[in-house]
Amino acid sequence: MADFTDFNLKLIVVEQLMYTDKTLTPAFRIADVLGVPDTWEHTYRRGLAHQVVPEARDYFEALEISDELLATVEKLVMDGGLRVYQECAPIWDGEDELFDVSSLDDLALLPNLRRVVGAEFLGPRSREILRSRGVAAD
DSSP: OOOOSOHHHHHHHHIIIIIISOOSOSOOOHHHHHTOSOHHHHHHHTTOTTSOOHHHHHHHHHOOOOHHHHTTOOEEEOOTTOHHHHHHOTTOOSOSSTTOOOOOGGGGGOTTOOEEETGGGSOHHHHHHHHHTTOEEO
16 A cells, blocks of 8 residues: 655545546545534634644545555646545635645656646646656646
């Protein structure tokens, strides 16, 4: 099982596998974990606006993804509207750096990655790292 060093990159991989490809199951739903119908209200009352809900962080940090499943990832999408972000931080509005990827060291875990959509959210150095690995950064 792979160990990610960058939590936010792991979330983008989870988005692809869990919510797009539906190969990483079951799909995580923060409402189920918290047992509340209105996650926005619950999160707000707990003072967790624009933060990752601790229960979501714990789940995704502990989530194991097999090497075989990681090898199926050919494309990642970086976008503020990802479902995994909504599940992690129901109040997050996409206007801060909460889910910014800070390191691409985990690219080695994705041997078949060929494209990153939304790479403009990465800095020039990171886009160059992607290109040097043969990954289209658009």
